[in-house]
Amino acid sequence: MKKDDILLVDDNSENLKVLSSILKPKGYIIRLAMSGQKAIDSIKSKSPKLILLDVQMPDMDGYETCRILKNDKKLSQIPVIFVSALSGILDKVKAFEAGAVDYIEKPFHLDEVVARVNTHLTVKRQQEQLEEALKKVSQTQTKLFQAEKMASLGTLSAGIAHEINNPINFVNAGAAGIELDLIDLMKVLELYEKVDLKKSQPDISKRMKELKAEIDYDFIKDNLMSTIQDIKMGASRTEEIVKGLKRFSRVDGEEMLYVDVNKEIESNVKIIKRLTKKEIKFQLNLEKNITIIKGLPGQLNQLFMNLIMNAEQAIDQKGTIKIITSNKNGGVKILVADNGCGISEEFGDRIFDPFLTTKDVGEGTGLGLSISFGIVEHHNGKINYTSKIGVGTTFQIELPK
Amino acid sequence: MKRTVLYIDDEEANLRTFRSAFRREYTIMTALNGKEALKILETENPDVLITDQRMPEMSGVELLKQLCELYPFSKISRVMLSGNAEAADINEAKEKYMLKCFLPKPCGHDVLKQIIDSV
Numbered sequence: 237m238k239k240d241d242i243l244l245v246d247d248n249s250e251n252l253k254v255l256s257s258i259l260k261p262k263g264y265i266i267r268l269a270m271s272g273q274k275a276i277d278s279i280k281s282k283s284p285k286l287i288l289l290d291v292q293m294p295d296m297d298g299y300e301t302c303r304i305l306k307n308d309k310k311l312s313q314i315p316v317i318f319v320s321a322l323s324g325i326l327d328k329v330k331a332f333e334a335g336a337v338d339y340i341e342k343p344f345h346l347d348e349v350v351a352r353v354n355t356h357l358t359v360k361r362q363q364e365q366l367e368e369a370l371k372k373v374s375q376t377q378t379k380l381f382q383a384e385k386m387a388s389l390g391t392l393s394a395g396i397a398h399e400i401n402n403p404i405n406f407v408n409a410g411a412a413g414i415e416l417d418l419i420d421l422m423k424v425l426e427l428y429e430k431v432d433l434k435k436s437q438p439d440i441s442k443r444m445k446e447l448k449a450e451i452d453y454d455f456i457k458d459n460l461m462s463t464i465q466d467i468k469m470g471a472s473r474t475e476e477i478v479k480g481l482k483r484f485s486r487v488d489g490e491e492m493l494y495v496d497v498n499k500e501i502e503s504n505v506k507i508i509k510r511l512t513k514k515e516i517k518f519q520l521n522l523e524k525n526i527t528i529i530k531g532l533p534g535q536l537n538q539l540f541m542n543l544i545m546n547a548e549q550a551i552d553q554k555g556t557i558k559i560i561t562s563n564k565n566g567g568v569k570i571l572v573a574d575n576g577c578g579i580s581e582e583f584g585d586r587i588f589d590p591f592l593t594t595k596d597v598g599e600g601t602g603l604g605l606s607i608s609f610g611i612v613e614h615h616n617g618k619i620n621y622t623s624k625i626g627v628g629t630t631f632q633i634e635l636p637k
Numbered sequence: 638m639k640r641t642v643l644y645i646d647d648e649e650a651n652l653r654t655f656r657s658a659f660r661r662e663y664t665i666m667t668a669l670n671g672k673e674a675l676k677i678l679e680t681e682n683p684d685v686l687i688t689d690q691r692m693p694e695m696s697g698v699e700l701l702k703q704l705c706e707l708y709p710f711s712k713i714s715r716v717m718l719s720g721n722a723e724a725a726d727i728n729e730a731k732e733k734y735m736l737k738c739f740l741p742k743p744c745g746h747d748v749l750k751q752i753i754d755s756v
Contacts, residue, residue: 406650408744
């Protein structure tokens with residue numbers, strides 16, 4: 237076990253010597269400070285596990301030193317035991333008010349010092365273990381909640397996707413049919429326009445002219461075609477969303493296979509290089525002996541595609557995308573970093589929520605990252621990110637073997 | 638001569654829009670369910686049959702099965718167009734009931750035309 241370090245603070249070197257001689261043989265690492273200020277400097281450079289603090293010191297006394305420590309968020313957790321010749325009850329109360337956990341009166345008995353030091357180190361250790369455990373519980377809870385949310389969303393998405401497919405299909409086919417009909421109809425109209433009715437049918441000719449003006453005939457001719465294009469675009473956008481939802485629900489019965497993440501990444505980079513209209517430099521730093529992991533190739537391929545596409549979209553005109561792979565904890569670690577616009581801090585982990593998008597309407601479905609999250613989760617991996625507005629974003633993924 | 642396509646789907650809008658989109662290229666026949674389709678097949682002999690999978694009473698796979706039993710020598714090309722079909726059903730139909738091709742719904746006009754022309 238690692239040895240605990242204790243900081244002894246006293247302006248009297250003789251006192252320091254005595255305390256050291258008691259504690260050192262018990263297996264503690266002893267650090268010394270001869271004033272309040274020196275103690276604070278020493279603690280700031282490295283936190284000790286426990287502090288034994290003299291009360292009466294010139295310049296800064298023990299109470300003051302303790303108060304400074306307790307006001308510092310990082311240092312306030314270190315237990316402080318006062319060691320003092322002052323034996324009045326008010327002195328002790330003052331010490332506890334300043335934030336001490338205990339008070340040892342001088343002259344002290346050797347065993348008492350050791351016992352109290354031991355007790356407080358044990359309490360401290362247990363407290364740390366408890367905090368660690370609580371943190372884990374809270375993380376697990378968050379993860380569980382997220383996983384459950386994703387699962388129920390998946391079921392819902394699958395249902396919605398199936399229901400929407402039919403109507404999109406006939407909107408698609410209907411628009412295509414109308415377009416073809418209109419093209420034919422326009423041919424007929426064109427011929428009609430060549431017929432001169434002025435002499436043979438003056439009444440009809442007049443009425444036709446009036447009607448054309450009334451309904452804005454020329455506008456209708458142009459408008460019909462462009463409206464059909466809009467309908468088709470609307471249908472195809474809906475189709476994209478439904479496709480995203482279906483992936484989200486992970487209905488594909490893909491088989492777990494051996495996957496070389498380097499190869500998947502390289503093939504995606506190739507595709508994006510071809511697609512992008514921006515000036516993007518790709519820096520690939522791929523581990524040569526990358527661990528082959530077991531996973532769903534289609535899903536992992538999509539994961540990398542999503543992340544690299546996001547990086548591409550974050551870059552305005554010119555930028556760099558760095559991709560680094562390495563072996564970690566028996567699995568692999570993948571970093572995808574861009575020097576693009578960055579993600580605002582306010583989003584936090586909500587960027588993994590479905591339908592949250594920072595892109596303009598129609599440019600993103602807001603499903604990419606939540607699908608990515610689901611894929612990583614499905615592979616028992618981890619995904620997180622760091623980002624700074626105007627500097628860039630780095631996604632980090634860990635996938636187990 | 639135009640090829641003849643029989644399209645089966647329980648959604649009437651799908652039948653109408655299919656006809657509207659493809660009537661120029663093919664002679665279109667439509668049926669709202671498997672029973673109607675079998676009735677048409679008693680007298681007609683289309684080149685291509687396109688069926689939905691999820692339909693009340695008789696599913697697409699069930700229709701293909703009956704087709705094989707009733708007309709074992711029919712050369713009609715069989716396509717399935719569905720937004721909600723199980724991989725197992727599709728595979729069964731491909732292996733046993735002469736299904737040539739499965740298309741996920743929605744399906745674009747061009748893709749569908751390509752398939753109809755190629756089967």
